[in-house]
Amino acid sequence: MFEVSTVGDRGLRIQFGETISPDTNQQVRIFCMLLEKERITGVVEWLPTYTAISIFYDPYVISYDILKQRVLGMKDKIYHTDLPAAEVIHIPVCYGGEMGPDLLTVAEQNGLDERDVISIHSNKDYLIYMIGFTPGFPYLGGMSDEIATPRLSEPRPAITPGSVGIADQQTGIYSMETPGGWQLIGRTPLKLYDPTSASPILLQAGNYIRFFPVSMEEYKTIEQNVQNGSFTPHTETLQEK
Structure with a gap:
């Protein structure tokens, strides 16, 4: 699962799954690591949960549509990125x-x-x-x-x-x-x-x-x-x- 939706007027939510599991959590953590590397201009912060990430942005710097496209473009990197050893x-x-x-x-x-x-x-x-x-x-x-x-x-x-x-x-x-x-x-x-x-x-x-x-x-x-x-x-x- 990789579903993108709005959160209020300056937030974007990525849903990676519906149930709590180590595999879903691993995808969440990898994507947070990718966000840290990408440093998308206009993104203020992101909040990971069990199965999702909420990304908050400055709408005067980046629009929802552009941010969504950036996020979707990062999706495939999840499967080619390794997490450091726990x-x-x-x-x-x-x-x-x-x-x-x-x-x-x-x-x-x-x-x-x-x-x-x-x-x-x-x-x-x-x-x-x-x-x-x-x-x-x-x-x-x-x-x-x-x-x-x-x-x-x-x-x-x-x-x-x-x-x-x-x-x-x-x-x-x-x-x-x-x-x-x-x-x-x-x-x-x-x-x-x-x-x-x-x-x-x-x-x-x-x-x-x-x-x-x-x-x-x-x-x-x-x-x-x-x-x-x-x-x-x-x-x-x-x-x-």
Whole structure:
């Protein structure tokens, strides 16, 4: 699929598919890379999602019709462009207790004990489909249905940054303090969003996350090292499966 439509009076949307899948997401990411290379005059920004890209432009510099033709002319390049190798970022998580107050709920909802939930959650590489909702918040794919759990019936007014949660078939990490209704199972001491950093967003779409459990003592040590700038998460190149 490659369908082009309008978005308001200064936007263009490219639809690559209707369902969430790694293949569709790969096309989205490749096209974003092509947009970065092309640098079309008049294009202000583009926003990738699970299955589409919205491109916003200055109509006083480039018209919709001309931009559409430029976009259509780039279509075939998708199939002749390779993405760089994906990386796996290892994310430490302290599960349960005050860090994960809903871990028991997730376990009971699925007929498991808390150790089972931790094992299932941390025994997976999660594709980062996109970053959104708040700066640095990763939309992840690949969570096991064995630990899928509905959202809270009443959202919490404030979630601590770094909280790891589950909502239905998804898992994610809160990048900043916001209200939220996800079931909280743990917390990472890493900063997913740091506006004072030269690279304020820790994660990138197209890479993978691998969670690993740490104790409260290990959590506090990593947290201190993060604060003084001496901690760098372990990263490795994804091995083709």
